[in-house]
Amino acid sequence: MEQFISPKKEAWKALLERPTASYKDLEPLVEEVFEAVKTNGDDAVRKYTKKFDGVTKETLRVSSAEIQTAIQRVSPELKASICLAKDNIERFHQAQRTATVRVTTQNGVECWQEKRPIQNVGLYIPGGSAPLFSTILMLAVPAQIAGCSEIVMCSPPDKNGALPDVVLYTANLCGIEKIYTVGGIQAIAAMTFGTESIPNVYKLFGPGNQYVTVAKQWATRFNMAIDMPAGPSELLVVADATANPAYIAADLLSQAEHGPDSQVILVTTATSILSAVQREITTQLERLPRKAIAEKAIANSKIIAFSTDAEAIDFINQYGPEHYIICMENEDDYINAIQNAGSVFVGNYTPESAGDYASGTNHTLPTNGYAKQYSGVNLDSFLKQMTFQKLSAEGIKGIGPAIEAMAEAEGLQAHKNAVTLRLNDLKNES
16 A cells, blocks of 8 residues: 655645546446347347356346255345344334424414325346345345335345355245346336336446446436446544554455455554554455455555644545545544545444444445545335425415416416415405
């Protein structure tokens, strides 16, 4: 990891950059696949599944028999771990329910806000070298709590054309019935348009590689909502001399192993820990099965030392990390000052892995600085907020003249007339 000691503010712009490649060159392929799926449905999905995944699939939907067989093959120990995580995620997301907001703004004018579930949602679960069955928990649990009536799940096949047993176990545990062995661009296109086998949905959720990222953004051209813009995973740790160098290194590497384009940052106000952290990274890296991937990510990563807390906090807020670990003696100062982060992990005993799996918070988070304006997935991500109002005769008489005056000033005579008719009727009745 490259080190920067007390960088001047004019150098921050370069330090804030992510190692994100331009996706512009992927758009022609995405457009091709979308047009093919829109026109040819399942046939196009099968064609691109064979082309990109090397798998021939006649039936795209996973059968009940396949699910039941997979369930039997998952170890009791792993099942227990997944159930523990699911319970915590349910508990945290259930607590996010809010009551109806009801206000009488003035006599005879009642306004209220209620939430309704998004009826049909699509969940994309990444596969490949690391099938993220934990993402099923993070997306399906709040979708079920919200009351989404149809949940569609797509995930890419392995080399045998199947989904991992643990993926099917977790999906079944979360009550997902419509599971499809489809990945990549063709999965996003299928859930956007609908095919003979795969239903279209109203909103897409879930992380993915660069192809899935571009496909989700392309889907928004067809009235599709998505959870958030997403990119390579990232972590920023802020630490002082009270932090454990071995823990810091482990946390940095846990994020680096996601992919070669991941980025990890260590921000510190104590240069005394830097050599110890670097040694730990070197030692721990040698023991990682995904060493080659993590090494590439580490090459994109930085250690930055600031002389004051104020500078460190300013930099962190400008960076807006997806994951943010605070290991500082004055942790409350950093907690209170953070404005831009996807999820925050506080203290030496709170690894980022806790949020990825089992603490209860959601791990589907904004990356690439989007934490400045986007939230991570939560219960409200699966809900729409609808407003209502009801006016009595007293209410329309109370606000009617104001509406008439405002409509007149905007030149919208029909708007004014809709009020005037009612006010005249009320005058005649009285």
